[in-house]
Amino acid sequence: KDVLGWEALHPQCATTPGDGGETGGGAGVSLVRFTGRPDETSPKSWLKQTFFGCPPTFDRHDWVVNRGGREVRYVIDYYHNDEGVNADGVPGLDDPDTIQSIRIDVRPALDSVDAFLDRLVRMPLARLQGTTKLHPLPLYSPRPPPEATPQQQPIVGTAAESFSQFDGLDAASLMEMRQRLEEMCSGCKKRLDTCETESDQSNAAMALSFCVGQVVCPREAGALELALSGQQTPEDDLEKAFSVMQSCISVFEQRAMHVVSEAAEEGKRRST
Structure with a gap:
C-alpha cells in the first residue's frame, strides 16, 4: 500500500487504486522482485x-x-511496535492497518534523480496539499538515544551539534531565519x-529545497552536495547524507511550529 502511495506521485504510470486516493492513467505498477x-541495517534506520x-x-x-x-527500487524497514500489540486485529485483504504491532518505513532508494525529487520535493508537497495519506514514522523515540561508539562519533557528533542549535530558537531568531530564507x-x-x-518545475523545486537546507542546515546541505558531486559515492553514504539533512530540516520545522504556537498562546494571554 505504501509503495503504491509513492507510485501515485507518478500518475502517468500508476493505475492501481487504494494508494492514498490517487489513480493515474498509465500502464500500471507491478512488483518485479524483492530481496530480504x-x-x-539501512542508512536511515541507522540514523x-x-x-x-x-x-x-x-x-x-x-x-x-x-x-x-x-525498474524502481524501494527500501522497506520493519519495526516492532510494542504499544500496538494489544490493538492487533485479524487482517483482511483491504485492511492492512489492523496489524498495529508492526510498523514499516517505505521510501524510494536513492538510485536516481527521480527518487531524490520524490523524497525531497514531491512527497512533502503532497502531504502539504493533502493529496496523500502517507506519513513518515515519528522521528523520535521516547527512550534516550544510545551513546555513539568511537567509530560513529565523528558523524554523530556533527549532526547532533547541528540539531541542537535549534534548542534556543525563539520568535526573534525564527523571524531572522525567515528573512534569510526570503533573501537567499x-x-x-x-x-x-x-x-x-514538469521537468523545469522538478529542477526548480529541488534547487529551492537545497536552498532551504543551505540556510537552515548549512553543514548537512554541504555534505549532501559533496556526496552528490562525487561520481562514485557509495549508496549508503549518499543515503546517510540525504537523511541527515532531511532530519535536520524536520527538527527545525518541529521547533519552529512550537515557537509559533507558544507565541500565539502568549498573545492570547496578553489580550485577556
Whole structure:
C-alpha cells in the first residue's frame, strides 16, 4: 500500500487504486522482485537509532517495481511496535492497518534523480496539499538515544551539534531565519513559480529545497552536495547524507511550529 502511495506521485504510470486516493492513467505498477536483507541495517534506520534512540529494525526488504517499463527500487524497514500489540486485529485483504504491532518505513532508494525529487520535493508537497495519506514514522523515540561508539562519533557528533542549535530558537531568531530564507531563496521560488514544463518545475523545486537546507542546515546541505558531486559515492553514504539533512530540516520545522504556537498562546494571554 505504501509503495503504491509513492507510485501515485507518478500518475502517468500508476493505475492501481487504494494508494492514498490517487489513480493515474498509465500502464500500471507491478512488483518485479524483492530481496530480504534482515541482517543489513539501512542508512536511515541507522540514523534513527543513533540520533534519536529509535529501536532497531527486525527485517528489511528491497522491492523492485515496474513503473511503466522502468525498474524502481524501494527500501522497506520493519519495526516492532510494542504499544500496538494489544490493538492487533485479524487482517483482511483491504485492511492492512489492523496489524498495529508492526510498523514499516517505505521510501524510494536513492538510485536516481527521480527518487531524490520524490523524497525531497514531491512527497512533502503532497502531504502539504493533502493529496496523500502517507506519513513518515515519528522521528523520535521516547527512550534516550544510545551513546555513539568511537567509530560513529565523528558523524554523530556533527549532526547532533547541528540539531541542537535549534534548542534556543525563539520568535526573534525564527523571524531572522525567515528573512534569510526570503533573501537567499526568493530567486529559486520565482523560478519555480514561472516554470512551464514538469521537468523545469522538478529542477526548480529541488534547487529551492537545497536552498532551504543551505540556510537552515548549512553543514548537512554541504555534505549532501559533496556526496552528490562525487561520481562514485557509495549508496549508503549518499543515503546517510540525504537523511541527515532531511532530519535536520524536520527538527527545525518541529521547533519552529512550537515557537509559533507558544507565541500565539502568549498573545492570547496578553489580550485577556
